Amino acid sequence: MIGRDLLGIEDLDRAEIERILETAEHMREVGRRVVKKVPTLRGRTIVNLFFEASTRTKASFEIAGKRLSADVVNFSASSSSMKKSESILDTARTLEAMDPDAVVVRHAVAGVPKQIADVLAAPVINAGDGAHEHPTQALLDLLTVKLEKGRIDGLTVAIVGDILHSRVARSNIYAFGKMGAEVRICAPPSMIPAAIETLGVKAFTSLREAIDGVDVVMALRIQNERLSGTYLPSVREYSATYGIDREKLKFAKDDAIVMHPGPVNRGVELSHDLTDHRPSVILDQVRNGVAIRMAVLYLLSGRRQEGEPKLELETGEEK
Amino acid sequence: MTSQQPDSHPEYTASNGGRVVMDDVAIRRALMRIAHEILERCENLERLYLVAIPNGGVPLARQLAVNIKQIADVDVVVGILDTTLYRDDLKLKAERPLLRETEMPSAVDDRIVILVDDVLKTGRTIRAAMDALMDFGRPSSVQVVGLVDRGHRELPIKLDYVGKNVPTQPDEEVRMSGLAGDLDGALEVVVVPGRPESSGGKR
Numbered sequence A: 001m002i003g004r005d006l007l008g009i010e011d012l013d014r015a016e017i018e019r020i021l022e023t024a025e026h027m028r029e030v031g032r033r034v035v036k037k038v039p040t041l042r043g044r045t046i047v048n049l050f051f052e053a054s055t056r057t058k059a060s061f062e063i064a065g066k067r068l069s070a071d072v073v074n075f076s077a078s079s080s081s082m083k084k085s086e087s088i089l090d091t092a093r094t095l096e097a098m099d100p101d102a103v104v105v106r107h108a109v110a111g112v113p114k115q116i117a118d119v120l121a122a123p124v125i126n127a128g129d130g131a132h133e134h135p136t137q138a139l140l141d142l143l144t145v146k147l148e149k150g151r152i153d154g155l156t157v158a159i160v161g162d163i164l165h166s167r168v169a170r171s172n173i174y175a176f177g178k179m180g181a182e183v184r185i186c187a188p189p190s191m192i193p194a195a196i197e198t199l200g201v202k203a204f205t206s207l208r209e210a211i212d213g214v215d216v217v218m219a220l221r222i223q224n225e226r227l228s229g230t231y232l233p234s235v236r237e238y239s240a241t242y243g244i245d246r247e248k249l250k251f252a253k254d255d256a257i258v259m260h261p262g263p264v265n266r267g268v269e270l271s272h273d274l275t276d277h278r279p280s281v282i283l284d285q286v287r288n289g290v291a292i293r294m295a296v297l298y299l300l301s302g303r304r305q306e307g308e309p310k311l312e313l314e315t316g317e318e319k
Numbered sequence B: 001m002t003s004q005q006p007d008s009h010p011e012y013t014a015s016n017g018g019r020v021v022m023d024d025v026a027i028r029r030a031l032m033r034i035a036h037e038i039l040e041r042c043e044n045l046e047r048l049y050l051v052a053i054p055n056g057g058v059p060l061a062r063q064l065a066v067n068i069k070q071i072a073d074v075d076v077v078v079g080i081l082d083t084t085l086y087r088d089d090l091k092l093k094a095e096r097p098l099l100r101e102t103e104m105p106s107a108v109d110d111r112i113v114i115l116v117d118d119v120l121k122t123g124r125t126i127r128a129a130m131d132a133l134m135d136f137g138r139p140s141s142v143q144v145v146g147l148v149d150r151g152h153r154e155l156p157i158k159l160d161y162v163g164k165n166v167p168t169q170p171d172e173e174v175r176m177s178g179l180a181g182d183l184d185g186a187l188e189v190v191v192v193p194g195r196p197e198s199s200g201g202k203r
Helices: A014-031 A056-067 A088-096 A112-119 A135-149 A167-178 A235-242 A272-276 A282-300 A309-315 B024-041 B057-072 B124-136
Strands: A045-050 A071-076 A102-107 A124-129 A156-160 A182-186 A202-204 A216-219 A257-259 B019-022 B048-052 B077-080 B112-120 B141-149 B161-165 B173-177 B188-192
Touching: A014 A056, A014 A135, A014 A167, A014 A282, A045 A056, A045 A088, A056 A071, A056 A102, A056 A124, A056 A135, A056 A282, A088 A102, A088 A112, A102 A112, A112 A124, A124 A135, A124 A282, A135 A167, A135 A216, A135 A257, A135 A282, A156 A167, A167 A182, B019 B024, B019 B141, B019 B161, B024 B057, B024 B141, B024 B161, B024 B188, B048 B057, B057 B077, B057 B112, B057 B141, B112 B124, B112 B173, B124 B141, B141 B173
Parallel strands: A045 A071, A045 A102, A102 A124, A156 A182, A156 A216, A182 A202, A216 A257, B048 B077, B048 B112, B112 B141, B141 B161
Antiparallel strands: B019 B188, B173 B188
């Protein structure tokens, strides 16, 4: 159950996703304690390897590791030898020599975490690779919906925004699909990937049709560099057509919730009012993100590859 | 590599041909006696705090609270404390055990905490529970209830209240069944022969 690495939701089955969610629900309790720390990963080393700028995801993994008592080391692009033109694989081999128990990787190019996982004995967790996947984001979105709605199966979820460039969209399409939800995507025609229906989603260009009767509206961040030019005529037009506000939200179910992976371009993807108030659950998503990452680190950090001398310990008798 | 059970707390099942060492009546009598013993030893009933170790400790602690209420008309707080994240064997295993619920409704500071577990063997679970408890606060004292003491201790831990001492072989498993039914279902403690690949039953 659950492989050595977490590279994408595509690789997981429903039982594995449920196991991660259940574990995360228990990890939430640790975050509510006065002493927010358990000794589970004491003496373990977790490396955050971020080739692409990230504040929240990196902080979330770091807090998650520390709440489990692991030592967390951050390597980021600005400070690492990537600036000194070391290749990705050489960086990975260098890391390997430091015997980490888990490596968290973010990179602007799809597939880099997989490439690194292939040479490391330590489990690799993908923290976002290009437009490919961002599995822990999708897992925290699942957890947030499950806690809000009590279930995921049978719900309808509309993902609105730049589907074409979004790893969050891709991971969530897999995640909600595998958990039995109906997934709709909605974007300007220029931002809908070709043949997206093969992933089992319904594609819409009309926001009103897309969110008609849905339980969850998930707005995606529009990257600034794409706001004007080839993909979109203007910010204002995008916001008027696809920005979520209370007026447009009336087409969704009365108890629909609004999600956003952050950071929000206020007044673009979401109105100011919706960014700050229910039914948006943006800060719950952030909180649940720590629990999900604790769960993933807990479940994977015992899994350095076989053949390593360290693993001989694992055949030991139970005490 | 991991031919052993992924979780050393196997799913509790109904009696499957093992020998019954405590039936429902015996368990309920033991819990009534233990409730009396707790009251006898406790000078300050308001400070009592029953903390169950899941899964087996939960129905036992709830029944103890009912008994104490019945005898002394005192409402005792019942908490649930999962010890999994504090286990000392996690680093030896690739497969992580499932977590269970933790629900501690009040602070433990200055409370007389009574840990409640179903089967005591090595003492390692109680060791983990004490570590977990200290993260929640500073109890004035900690005592332990075990429904069954099966011996084979590996740490210097003793029970303050024992339902029954049951001599066992190390590889046998001792299970309490009927957990799902909470207080209403019939409880039963059975000893079943160890499976060849088994981890030796309750820790």
